[in-house]
Amino acid sequence: MNKSFKITVIEYLLYGVIWLGIFSIPFFNQWGFNVPDWEKLFSEWFRIFCFFLLFLFNILILVPKFLLAKSYKRYIFSAVALIVIIPLTGMFLNSILFPAPLKMPPMNLGSGIPMELGSGMPAPIGFKPEQKTAYDTTTLQIVANLLISFLIVGTSTTFKVIGQWLVADDHRKDLEKEQLRTELALLRHQVSPHFFMNTLNNIHSLIDLNQEDAKDAVIRLSTMMRYLLYDTSQGQTSLKKEIGFIESYISLMQLRFSKHVMVKLEIPENIPDIQIPPMLFISLLENAFKHGVSYQQESFVLFTIGVTGNRLHCTLRNSKHFKLPASDNRYSGIGLSNIRKSLDLLYGKAYQYEIGETETEYQVDLNVPIDGAVLKN
Numbered sequence: 481m482n483k484s485f486k487i488t489v490i491e492y493l494l495y496g497v498i499w500l501g502i503f504s505i506p507f508f509n510q511w512g513f514n515v516p517d518w519e520k521l522f523s524e525w526f527r528i529f530c531f532f533l534l535f536l537f538n539i540l541i542l543v544p545k546f547l548l549a550k551s552y553k554r555y556i557f558s559a560v561a562l563i564v565i566i567p568l569t570g571m572f573l574n575s576i577l578f579p580a581p582l583k584m585p586p587m588n589l590g591s592g593i594p595m596e597l598g599s600g601m602p603a604p605i606g607f608k609p610e611q612k613t614a615y616d617t618t619t620l621q622i623v624a625n626l627l628i629s630f631l632i633v634g635t636s637t638t639f640k641v642i643g644q645w646l647v648a649d650d651h652r653k654d655l656e657k658e659q660l661r662t663e664l665a666l667l668r669h670q671v672s673p674h675f676f677m678n679t680l681n682n683i684h685s686l687i688d689l690n691q692e693d694a695k696d697a698v699i700r701l702s703t704m705m706r707y708l709l710y711d712t713s714q715g716q717t718s719l720k721k722e723i724g725f726i727e728s729y730i731s732l733m734q735l736r737f738s739k740h741v742m743v744k745l746e747i748p749e750n751i752p753d754i755q756i757p758p759m760l761f762i763s764l765l766e767n768a769f770k771h772g773v774s775y776q777q778e779s780f781v782l783f784t785i786g787v788t789g790n791r792l793h794c795t796l797r798n799s800k801h802f803k804l805p806a807s808d809n810r811y812s813g814i815g816l817s818n819i820r821k822s823l824d825l826l827y828g829k830a831y832q833y834e835i836g837e838t839e840t841e842y843q844v845d846l847n848v849p850i851d852g853a854v855l856k857n
Contacts, residue, residue, distance in 0.1 A: 483650045491643040499535070503528055523578035527625075530570030531632055537562055538633050539640045547637065548644060559633050567625035678766070679704075679732055686735055693735055700728045712758035719792070720751045723785070726761060730783075733769050741773050746784040754850050756792060757826050761785075763819040764796045764844055772798025772842060793847040800841050823848070 506524035510517060538559065546555035679701055686694040707725050711717050727745065734743055765783065773779040779801070785794040823831050823846075832847040 487643060487646045487650065491639070494639070495535075495539075499532055503532075519578055523574055526574050526577065527570060530566055530574075531628060534562055534566045534629055535632050535636050537566075538636050543637055543640045543644075547641070559637075563626060563629040563633055567629045568622065571621060571625060678769075679729075682732055682735060697732055697735060700732055704728050708759075715757065716755040717758040719754050719756050719787075722756060722758060722760065723747055723751060726765065726783070729762065729765060730781075733765075737773055737775070737779075740778050742778075742780040744780070744782045746782070746786075748786055752787050754787070754792070756848075756850070757822075760819075760822075760848075761794060761796075761846075764794075764846070768796055768798040768842075768844075772800065774799070774801045777801055787850070790850045791847055792850050793845070795846075796844045798842050800837060800839070 503525065506521050506528070509524075510521055542555055542558050542562070546552075546558060679697075683694055683697045683701065686697055704725060707721065711721055730743055730745060734741070761783075765781075768781045768783075772781055777799075779799045780797070781799075782797040783794070784796075785792070787793075820833060823833055827848055830849050832845070834845045836843045836845075
């Protein structure tokens with residue numbers, strides 16, 4: 481059961497409870513009498529039923545077809561017409577189906593003791609009630625019914641608009657999440673070809689130098705491809721598998737560089753069983769190897785990952801061999817741009833991502849919540 485359906489069910493249950501309570505009022509007003517006045521009771525129920533029809537017409541026809549369709553003039557005209565027609569028609573039919581009994585006014589008999597004749601007694605021959613009183617009563621009933629009708633239309637419209645807004649907002653959030661999933665998938669596809677291109681170049685350079693290492697590299701690459709195709713298809717993977725992927729990636733990169741490049745990976749001795757978004761760190765590593773390793777100078781790449789409480793943190797440091805001009809922000813290239821976009825899509829504002837540099841090294845610090853990704857399947 482999706483959220484939009486739940487909102488609609490709750491909306492109509494609320495309507496049902498409210499109208500059940502309204503229809504119960506006349507019955508409980510008769511509760512104290514030994515013999516309920518059923519004619520008066522049915523008359524009140526018929527009057528309430530007319531208001532209920534007005535309510536149904538408004539929420540089922542007028543609001544969806546006119547108001548929500550932004551046909552405001554039609555809605556106002558139709559609503560005013562119903563507010564006038566239904567209550568007046570209901571009053572007319574009520575007077576025919578349930579005519580009010582003729583009541584006698586107070587009379588003084590004998591020594592002036594007032595006595596009011598019961599409604600069940602026949603009226604004297606020639607008795608006529610005062611027309612002015614009847615006119616005033618009818619006018620008050622019309623005004624009261626029109627005011628009640630106006631309140632019913634206004635209240636029901638408000639409830640219906642709020643319900644539709646909640647449904648539309650839930651639908652909008654679903655569309656946003658789907659769009660975010662699509663954008664995140666595109667960002668991951670931007671990472672993967674770049675990674676495979678570099679890795680295939682590494683293997684190509686190994687074929688003439690050491691065939692055994694090249695074979696081992698092909699096996700590692702196939703294992704990594706299997707991880708990307710199957711283990712990451714659900715949008716979440718275990719930290720242990722992700723670290724295994726990183727270790728394989730680093731081992732392939734080390735085959736390309738000479739021994740004067742120091743690569744160090746620091747991971748927890750006991751890797752906790754937690755789920756994280758896949759390919760979370762690969763762009764950081766790609767940029768570290770791309771911009772922090774020199775074939776001529778001593779270089780290093782240090783990657784540290786750990787878990788503290790409900791936060792996953794990693795630090796990546798790599799050597800810096802030249803000073804970039806202010807206009808050349810090469811270290812913040814497509815890889816780091818993509819990972820920042822991915823983090824925005826996954827965690828919103830719940831992550832910390834900082835890049836720093838000194839004269840000799842770059843450092844990236846990333847801190848994300850565990851199981852705190854916004855996009856979950």
